[in-house]
Amino acid sequence: MLEILNLLKQYGSLVAVDYLNLKIEKGEMAGLVGPDGAGKTTLMRILSAILPPTSGSARVAGYDIIRDAEKLKEKIGYMPQRFGLYEDLTVLENLNFFSELYQLSKKQKDEKYKEVFNFSQLEPFKDFLAGNLSGGMKQKLALSCVLLHTPEVLLLDEPTRGVDPLSRRDFWRILFEQQKRGITIFISTSYMDEAERCQKVAFLDKGRLIAYGTPKKLKEIMNEFLYEISCDKTREAKSVLEKVDGISGISIFGEKIHFTLREEKLLANIKNKLKDTGVEILNLRRIEPSLEDIFIFLKQDKIEIRNG
Amino acid sequence: MNLKRLLAVSYKESLQILRDIRVLIMAFAIPLILLILFGYAVTLDINNLPLGVYDQDNSRESKEFVESLVQSGYFSIKDYVKNYKELETLLEKSEIKIALVIPRNFSAEVKSGNKIEVQTILDGSDANTASIGSGYLSGGLLLFYSKIAQADNTPAIEGKIRIWYNQDLKSRNFIIPGLIAVIMMIIGALLTSLVIAREWERGTMEQLIATPVKSSELIFGKLIPYFLIGMIDLLMAVVLARLLFKVPFQGDYLFMFLASGIFLLGALGIGMFISILTKSQQLAYQMAMLTSFLPAYILSGFIFPIFNMPLFLRIITHIVPARYYIKILQGIFLKGNGLQILGGEILLLSIFALMMLTLANLIFKKRLPE
Ligand SMILES: Nc1ncnc2c1ncn2[C@@H]1O[C@H](COP(=O)(O)OP(=O)(O)O)[C@@H](O)[C@H]1O
Ligand SMILES: [Mg+2]
Secondary structure, three states, X not given: OEEEEEEEEEEOOEEXXXXXXXXXXXXXXXXXXXXXXXXXXXXXXXXXXXXXXXXXXXXXXXXEOOOOHHHHHHHEEEEOOXXXXXXXXXXXXXXXXXXXXXXXXXXXXXXXXXXXXXXXXXXXXXXXXXXXXXXXXXXXHHHHHHHOOOXXXXXXXXXXXXXXXXXXXXXXXXXXXXXXXXXXXXXXXXXXXXXXXXXXEEEEEOOEEXXXXXXXXXXXXXXXXXXXXXXXXXXXXXXXXXXXOOEEEEEEEOOEEEEEEOOHHHHHHHHHHHHHOOOOEEEEEEOOOOHHHHHHHHHXXXXXXXXX | OOHHHHHHHHHHHHHHHHXXXXXXXXXXXXXXXXXXXXXXXXXXOOOOEEEEEEEOOOOHHHHHHHHHHXXXXXXXXXXXXXXXXXXXXXXXXXXXXEEEEEOOOHHHHHHHOOOOOOEEEEOHHHHHHHHHHHHHHHHHHHHHHHHHHHHHOOHHHHHHHOOOOOOOOOHHHHHHHHHHHHHHHHHHHHHHHHHXXXXXXXXXXXXXXXXXXXXXXXXXXXXXXXXXHHHHHHHHHHHHHHHHOOOOOOOOHHHHHHHHHHHHHHHHHHHHHHHHHHOOHHHHXXXXXXXXXXXXXXXXXXXXXXXXXXXXXXXXXXXOHHHHHHHHHHHHHHHXXXXXXXXXXXXXXXXXXXXXXXXXXXXXXXXXXX
């Protein structure tokens, strides 16, 4: 449904998308995760055929992003990161405008409106100006507008950013409903908990795809042992850990340090070294990695996993 | 192009226009204010201009001439004087704006049908009024001439001396057609320069270009409401000109609306072109101001007569579309000209409109800027 081949996008000397390869199957929900500036928006725009890549190619819903850009647009629903509807038009006027652009028949329109009002709960607000809606409602309206023509692929660029948790849950409920109908969804997010809900997750860092797979598979990438330690002097502890051979990744989560260890038996050695420097260990335990751990682990370039 | 989609764009744009007070003001209030302002205040026509007369001839003919000036309503005789010195004093005290000296041979020249010359002395401190007054004076002289000519039935000179097109010498009659051209530019270029740029600035363009809408549907769809606004303004201007300002209208209304439609399309084309090019409202507005509105205002002959301009400006006026449009309007309003006479101008404006609209369609890409 969505296939990306050696995609490169440069802005001058800046590489926003770095020779990216990715394949998403029909009906899958894939998450695109990465920090700000990773290239998520750039990638989404290229896939929506509104931004030409520097080189490489991609097919979305069976159409090439360059050769068949306009046909592709009939088959996709793209939600830009920034709200793209008309704030000075009402909810209904926005819906009407987009259903005309997608050339819906009267019958299709009636059916679709019923459906989107049903899942978005926006009917009571249909005569409100879009600009007066709450953030969550705006996003639901935007999603409604790009679902009117029953697209095969949804490309959503951080649709839940800055939206309250309740609306976020609502939004995801709608997404799952759409997925059940066979729509392929590619959604970028900076929330790891959202990534966990996707069938596949793509990690993007500085334009490079550093990992792609099911959340479960991604966690198996870490064939090392992940420990969490809390102690009284976090900073000192970190500098000690950095010098230990066999520790391949260290990251600080508030008061806690996560680190990965190649061999379990090195643990005793570490405990001793910390005691020698006067660091008191409050708690040290092995934990299951979260997606965030994986992401940080991968980002540190200790190992590199290419697509496939 | 798909008509349904095009109309959807027009409808959406119209809703936005109706909800944006700034656009409404620019679309309707400013043209109305300009019309009233220019129609009344800038009625450069001056009534009862105080005139001092030094009649050296003192003949029946010279008295008739002065009488005809008074009859016109533009002048009122402040004083008859006996020498230049007195005229000077009157001018100095600003009791008169303009002094008229009728030469000794006036009646003789009139009788022999020769070119008559009178001397006028103007109050330089109010050059505007004075020069308009002097214009009226020479006009009055011509009128007087033609009266004599008709009375004497001497057809030989009749052709030379009739004031043809603006017989009551009202500057308003020239100004209103020029003003219509300026108003069309406000709608066409200034207002339209904002329409595409606005969508880029508000982020709605990114959503729009990801839909199957075609560039031409977008451009023409957006043009339609502005075209209608322009036509409504034109109607408003014509109604005011006819009913309120009594500007004569000799030509064909349908022809005027058609010609104006062509000019308006060209103006809309420039606005659109600029808007697509700049993607920023402020920049687009400034560019439209510089490339369209100001030339229409300054270089079209509307305010400053073209024949008075330095040569290089005169050359530039040839690429100012408003110049041709004003010529068309004045031709239709005052002379009743039709296609036979104005065909060349109409053709130029058509080429211009076609060029701008094509250009706008060519440079619009459903792509994000790099
Ligand atoms: N139009 C542009 N011109 C130049 N650089 C850009 C442009 N758009 C994005 N970038 C750069 O490309 C990189 C990726 O940006 P973006 O795709 O917006 O990342 P994300 O959506 O993950 O935050 C950033 O470094 C950003 O500054
Ligand atoms: Mg982004």
